[in-house]
Amino acid sequence: MGGSHARTGQPHSTQRFSQFNNSVRGTHADLSTYLGGAIGQGVEIEAADDVGAESSDPSLKLFGGIGIGEYFAAEIAYHDFGTTTCCGPSYADFGFERNGDAFSTSVVALWPINRFRLFVKAGALWWDVDGHDLTIAGPRPYSNDGVDFVAGAGGDISVVSGLRIRLEWEHLKIDDAAADSVSIGALWQF
Numbered sequence: 757m758g759g760s761h762a763r764t765g766q767p768h769s770t771q772r773f774s775q776f777n778n779s780v781r782g783t784h785a786d787l788s789t790y791l792g793g794a795i796g797q798g799v800e801i802e803a804a805d806d807v808g809a810e811s812s813d814p815s816l817k818l819f820g821g822i823g824i825g826e827y828f829a830a831e832i833a834y835h836d837f838g839t840t841t842c843c844g845p846s847y848a849d850f851g852f853e854r855n856g857d858a859f860s861t862s863v864v865a866l867w868p869i870n871r872f873r874l875f876v877k878a879g880a881l882w883w884d885v886d887g888h889d890l891t892i893a894g895p896r897p898y899s900n901d902g903v904d905f906v907a908g909a910g911g912d913i914s915v916v917s918g919l920r921i922r923l924e925w926e927h928l929k930i931d932d933a934a935a936d937s938v939s940i941g942a943l944w945q946f
Contacts, residue, residue: 794941813838858883
C-alpha cells in the first residue's frame, strides 16, 4: 500500500503533515505583533457652537497591534484625554471641565522606506466623557458616551532591532466635537 503512493506520486502522510506545517509557519512569519505607548497634547477641541477649548493635561495612549505582512496592521488603543477646560468669551461666567477616555480599533496602512515607515489609519472610537458645566448656579454634572470616528497619520523609525519611535497626528470625532492631537511614543515589535 505504501508503495502505491510512491508510484502514483502522492506524498506520504508524513510529507503532507510537513507541507501543512511549513505553510502554517510561513503564515505566522507574515504576522508581527507590537505594543507601545505615546504622550501628546490636545491641539484643539472645537465644539459644535465653535467655542474653543484647551486640554490642560497631556493625553496618554497605550496601543497594540498585529502587523499583517509589510503593508497593513490592525491596531487597538486606550486613550486618556486628560482634563479639558473651556471658558470662552461667549460663555461669560460659564465654562466646562471634561475628563475623557476611549478605546479605539483601527486599520493601518503602512509604507516602509528603509528604516522609516509612514502610515495612515482609520477606525472606530468608543468614548466616555465625564465632568461638569460651570454655571452661575454652580457646577452641573455632565456625562456622555458614544461611538464615533478616528483617523490619523504619522511615521516611525527603527532605532534598534524591535524598537521604533513614532510621531502621530490623530483626528478624533467625539459626539458633536472634533479633537486633533499630536503625540510622540515608542513601540516594541516582536
